[in-house]
Amino acid sequence: MQKRAIVQRFLDAGLLVHPEVVNYVSESGASGVIEGIISSLPHGVTVVTPKEVAGMTALRTDKLDVGLASIPEILAGREGASIPLSDPESSYRMFRNRYDTLAQMMKGRLTPYPIEALTRSGSKYADSDIGVIGMVVSTSTSGKGHRIVEIEDPTGFIKVLFNKNREGFDEAEKILPDEVIGVKGKLAPAQPGGISSGMVFADTFFRPDIPLTHTFSPPRGEPAKVALISDVHVGSNTFLEDSWDRFTEWMHNHPEVNYLLIDGDVVDGIGIYPNQDQELTIKTIYEQYDRVGELLSGMPKHLQIVVAPGNHDAVRGAEPQPVIPDEFRRTFHKNVSFVENPAVVSIQSVSTLMYHGRSIDDLIKFIPGASYEHPGEIMKAMLQRRHLSPIYGQRTPLLSMDQDSMIIRRVPDILHTGHVHISEVINYRGVLGVNAGTWQSQTSFQKQMNISPTPAEAVVVDLSTLSYEKYCFLK
Numbered sequence: 277m278q279k280r281a282i283v284q285r286f287l288d289a290g291l292l293v294h295p296e297v298v299n300y301v302s303e304s305g306a307s308g309v310i311e312g313i314i315s316s317l318p319h320g321v322t323v324v325t326p327k328e329v330a331g332m333t334a335l336r337t338d339k340l341d342v343g344l345a346s347i348p349e350i351l352a353g354r355e356g357a358s359i360p361l362s363d364p365e366s367s368y369r370m371f372r373n374r375y376d377t378l379a380q381m382m383k384g385r386l387t388p389y390p391i392e393a394l395t396r397s398g399s400k401y402a403d404s405d406i407g408v409i410g411m412v413v414s415t416s417t418s419g420k421g422h423r424i425v426e427i428e429d430p431t432g433f434i435k436v437l438f439n440k441n442r443e444g445f446d447e448a449e450k451i452l453p454d455e456v457i458g459v460k461g462k463l464a465p466a467q468p469g470g471i472s473s474g475m476v477f478a479d480t481f482f483r484p485d486i487p488l489t490h491t492f493s494p495p496r497g498e499p500a501k502v503a504l505i506s507d508v509h510v511g512s513n514t515f516l517e518d519s520w521d522r523f524t525e526w527m528h529n530h531p532e533v534n535y536l537l538i539d540g541d542v543v544d545g546i547g548i549y550p551n552q553d554q555e556l557t558i559k560t561i562y563e564q565y566d567r568v569g570e571l572l573s574g575m576p577k578h579l580q581i582v583v584a585p586g587n588h589d590a591v592r593g594a595e596p597q598p599v600i601p602d603e604f605r606r607t608f609h610k611n612v613s614f615v616e617n618p619a620v621v622s623i624q625s626v627s628t629l630m631y632h633g634r635s636i637d638d639l640i641k642f643i644p645g646a647s648y649e650h651p652g653e654i655m656k657a658m659l660q661r662r663h664l665s666p667i668y669g670q671r672t673p674l675l676s677m678d679q680d681s682m683i684i685r686r687v688p689d690i691l692h693t694g695h696v697h698i699s700e701v702i703n704y705r706g707v708l709g710v711n712a713g714t715w716q717s718q719t720s721f722q723k724q725m726n727i728s729p730t731p732a733e734a735v736v737v738d739l740s741t742l743s744y745e746k747y748c749f750l751k
């Protein structure tokens with residue numbers, strides 16, 4: 277990183293920086309260092325001198341690339357990244373960004389025709405083979421059981437018929453509102469007078485998907501292992517503190533695990549569901565977060581921890597959710613980095629896409645056969661659609677922004693989700709999908725819904741191979 281860029285990054289964060297710190301960042305060569313320094317500064321610091329940079333003196337004398345250099349690099353979802361826009365047009369721009377980005381991912385596989393050229397009167401493409409890329413407006417089933425999907429591109433709307441007798445019809449039944457698909461098929465013959473039928477008979481369809489050529493690149497740097505967990509729910513009377521203590525002890529005995537990623541719902545929150553106060557042992561949000569900070573302080577000191585928010589945390593519910601604010605970090609140590617939901621963190625060049633997973637509720641509702649018992653299927657659905665929360669207007673509120681932050685722009689090495697409290701690990705086209713369990717025993721809501729959670733489990737991934745092991749700390 278060039279020195280000028282280093283100074284600029286500090287300025288962007290509202291900080292002046294001492295030349296020695298600039299040299300230190302420049303020499304370290306690790307791009308995560310600068311973000312680590314900014315995120316770990318004590319309150320009220322406006323000038324960053326060597327004194328504020330923990331471990332800097334030791335690092336400069338022994339030249340070891342340890343300590344701060346191992347701070348995860350936040351590639352997306354850094355503090356302040358998602359700012360709500362009041363401009364109502366921003367919603368349109370966000371969906372246009374979704375269409376353009378996902379359409380671009382599919383253009384190697386088909387050449388789309390503008391829908392307007394297919395639907396205009398006298399279209400020369402009537403009764404011909406065509407390709408289109410569109411965002412799904414609506415889905416329905418015809419009287420004969422075929423799937424009718426209306427799609428739109430920036431030029432118009434058209435209906436696509438998926439014949440129930442064709443191979444691959446089961447995938448067509450999983451087409452979701454607001455996802456972007458590519459279709460190859462035949463435009464129906466024109467009606468009398470050259471009027472377009474406005475219908476495509478689909479032969480095949482595509483999703484942006486993970487390329488078949490995707491492979492995992494082993495990391496650079498020291499060997500590292502990361503523990504993935506989610507949904508700690510501190511403050512609830514079902515939080516499994518004894519199990520957490522066993523996990524903490526295990527972490528002390530396994531120093532090779534040097535990262536801990538927590539994917540939201542670190543606290544149970546306040547007023548999240550009716551009569552929640554009757555199920556809380558810690559009745560204020562500040563004290564709940566204080567307790568989380570204390571529990572994390574009991575973890576080994578070498579550990580780097582990343583915390584993202586979930587729908588129980590004290591932040592805006594609309595996604596992307598901002599980082600857990602400063603006012604709740606009173607007891608957290610400097611080895612904890614806070615990210616938005618979703619976020620991409622890189623540890624020695626291995627990228628993990630962290631997403632709490634609120635949209636899993638919506639995807640289970642819309643994908644035939646999907647269930648809470650198999651969140652792995654939902655992670656696969658997200659990767660295929662290259663989108664974390666494709667369906668708009670259901671239970672997952674989405675923030676209006678110029679860019680669609682829920683797009684999976686870059687193929688991650690690991691997709692880390694949570695929310696449903698059931699652990700499952702998949703490998704889809706070389707991407708490791710980990711839905712972490714919970715640190716809460718079965719809740720009254722889960723009892724009503726007949727959901728059996730996976731409590732007190734950590735999934736530990738070896739970043740040099742992406743191999744993993746599950747460890748249970750329930751007893």
Ligand SMILES: [Fe+2]
Nearest residue numbers: 507541588695
């Ligand atoms: Fe949760």
